[in-house]
Amino acid sequence: MKWIEIKIKTTEEAYDAISYMLTSIGAGGVAIHDPNDIKREAQKPNSIDYVDEEFLDSLGEDVIIKAYFPGETNVSELISLINEKLAFIGGFLNVGEGYCGYEEMDEEDWSTSWKKYYKPFHLTDRLVVKPSWENYDIKDGEIIIEMNPGMAFGTGTHETTKMCAALLDKYIKCGHRVIDVGCGTGILSIIAGKLGAAEVTAVDIDEVAVKVAKENLEINKVDNVCVFKGVLDDIEREKRDIVVANIIANVIIDISSSVPYYLKKDGLFIASGIIKERKQEVLDEYLKKGFECEEIIELGEWVAIVLRCLDSL
Structure with missing residues (x-):
């Protein structure tokens, strides 16, 4: 199958929003x-690969x-739309x-080339993301999430x-x-499934993401998640007890x-994908809707907010 490859050069703070847009x-x-990402991994004290400083600068x-x-x-028409967005x-x-710019290419030319940059890493002390093609020695108490991102966005590194x-x-x-x-x-x-959730309902507007999510559920032998295309x-x-949305501020x-229709009283809404400049805008909107702020954390240019639902509908 032929594909049109669109190339965009951007910044670390904007690539999440641009990827979602695309x-x-x-x-x-x-x-x-x-x-x-490559620089951060290479400069970690426990990195096993020696990387030349000149290469990192390049x-x-x-x-x-x-x-x-x-x-x-x-x-x-596509280029015009992308520039508008x-x-x-x-x-x-x-x-x-x-x-x-853009170019035409075959699917096999791009669908696996990114794998060399994707290695096992810790999301938290006990949550470890491991590419399905990589080996990893599991330590006591660790929970392994095997991922095969395929053509979809979202490897866990962001x-x-x-x-x-x-x-x-x-x-x-x-x-x-x-x-x-x-x-x-x-x-x-x-x-969520591996942390003990009894049931997870997952939705995405992207058909490819839904397909890849189903494949990743099979790889991880998680059978308590239902995923489908939608909103x-x-x-x-x-x-429900928790709604999580890692998207962008506009959609949040x-x-x-x-x-509120999907949360029990005192249920939690975990929202991320919010740039710092829009944190207050998101907070104000949810406070008006009967939520209270439970917790805010920040990493880089991004914010995640935990909101408690006080008035379940």
């Missing part, structure tokens, strides 16, 4: 090369996003250079995912019922009227 307008896959600072659209896509995101974040994972680790109790909005590759749903309002309105605000 999938929302029809990208069949998004590959991200963040030199800052990587630069720019994050390269490559998005893949079906070969029959009208390229000029980048201009909108640029009102909130530094998007960097932006659109850099700050927003790390914060959500840490908050799920802190707040989930055995038997909890959970909703994962914008599940991506299913990493947070898998974590929060497509889920039957039954009361948009669903603020719906979230």
Whole structure:
């Protein structure tokens, strides 16, 4: 199958929002090369690979996003739409250079090349993400999440995912019922399932993400998660203990009227993907909807908020 590869050069603070935008307008896959991740891993005290400083400097600072659209896509219309969306995101974040060009390519040329950058890592002291093709010696008490991101976005390396994972680790109790909005590759749903949730309902608007999430659920032998293509309002309105949404501030605000229908009184909404500049905007919206702020954590340019539902609908 032929694909149109769109290349965008951006910043570390903006690539999450841009990746979400690209999938929302029809990208069949998004590959991200963040030199800052490579630098951080190489400079860890326990890194087993020696990396030359000159090589690290040569990587630069720019994050390269490559998005893949079906070969029959009208390229000029697509580029125009992408530039329009980048201009909108640029009102909130530094998007960097932006659109850099496109080329046609075969699926096999890109679908596995990113694997060399994806190694086992800790999300929390006990949660370890391991690529399905890598070996790892499990230590006592560790919970292993095996991931095969495929063409979907969401390997767990981003700050927003790390914060959500840490908050799920802190707040989930055995038997909890959970909703994962914008599940991506299913990493947070898998974590919830492995932490003792009785039931997880996961949704995403991206068909590829849903397919990959189902594959990752099988790899992890997690059978208490139901995943399907859709949005929060497509889920039957039954009361849950936790709703988690690792998306973007606009969507988190948009669903603020719906979230209370899905939470028990004192249930928790864990929201991430929020840039620091929009933290108060999100907080204000949910405080108006009968929530109270339980906890806020920050990592890099990103914020995760835990909100307690005081007035379940």
